[in-house]
Amino acid sequence: xxxxxxxxxxxxxxxxxxxxxxxxxxxxxxxxxxxxxxxxxxxxxxxxxxxxxxxxxxxxxxxxxxxxxxxxxxxxxxxxxxxxxxxxxxxxxxxxxxxxxxxxxxxxxxxxx
Amino acid sequence: xxxxxxxxxxxxxxxxxxxxxxxxxxxxxxxxxxxxxxxxxxxxxxxxxxxxxxxxxxxxxxxxxxxxxxxxxxxxxxxxxxxxxxxxxxxxxxxxxxxxxxxxxxxxxxxx
Numbered sequence: 001x002x003x004x005x006x007x008x009x010x011x012x013x014x015x016x017x018x019x020x021x022x023x024x025x026x027x028x029x030x031x032x033x034x035x036x037x038x039x040x041x042x043x044x045x046x047x048x049x050x051x052x053x054x055x056x057x058x059x060x061x062x063x064x065x066x067x068x069x070x071x072x073x074x075x076x077x078x079x080x081x082x083x084x085x086x087x088x089x090x091x092x093x094x095x096x097x098x099x100x101x102x103x104x105x106x107x108x109x110x111x112x113x
Numbered sequence: 114x115x116x117x118x119x120x121x122x123x124x125x126x127x128x129x130x131x132x133x134x135x136x137x138x139x140x141x142x143x144x145x146x147x148x149x150x151x152x153x154x155x156x157x158x159x160x161x162x163x164x165x166x167x168x169x170x171x172x173x174x175x176x177x178x179x180x181x182x183x184x185x186x187x188x189x190x191x192x193x194x195x196x197x198x199x200x201x202x203x204x205x206x207x208x209x210x211x212x213x214x215x216x217x218x219x220x221x222x223x224x225x
Contacts, residue, residue, distance in 0.1 A: 103157070
């Protein structure tokens with residue numbers, strides 16, 4: 001099992017809908033989680049970080065962490081065409097790998113007008 | 114303030130050439146990371162510095178890859194005798210806390 005697994009999609013939603021992106025992780029990584037957005041041809045941009053169980057909201061974005069299920073998700077409310085990008089789930093390593101980020105393959109999201 | 118900068122943005126090398134990729138982190142960030150991203154994949158860790166100390170280089174794929182950060186600021190990733198499989202985007206990230214990492218624009222390396 002890889003450290004971080006993402007459904008690579010693609011995911012397609014209409015404008016105004018809720019987009020739900022999911023990620024699972026192994027117990028070989030720590031408890032610090034991040035969501036990055038990557039537009040085509042660009043570098044990853046940090047959009048959310050979450051460290052404790054529950055929900056964290058920032059504008060239209062909500063990150064959800066469930067440590068018991070080793071599951072982290074990102075909800076995008078009122079999706080806009082400008083949200084169309086690849087979303088990368090990332091987790092900090094632990095122990096000897098502390099500091100490095102482990103990334104999933106990313107989920108490609110398309111929001112159509 | 115200024116973000117992470119990388120140069121060159123694009124590099125084309127003939128197989129067997131040496132290349133050097135530069136990263137200038139966000140001012141004051143003590144942690145610096147290099148990642149490699151292949152097309153359609155998430156970034157893969159290469160190496161990590163805290164100030165000038167290279168704390169983890171276990172992700173470097175071969176001894177042809179070498180990274181340094183001699184004064185704890187700018188870092189250089191060097192690839193010797195480039196091979197076609199080295200073609201990828203090389204991303205640099207910096208962090209003040211060791212948690213949230215901020216990426217530069219990347220260097221796209223193409224080895225012919």
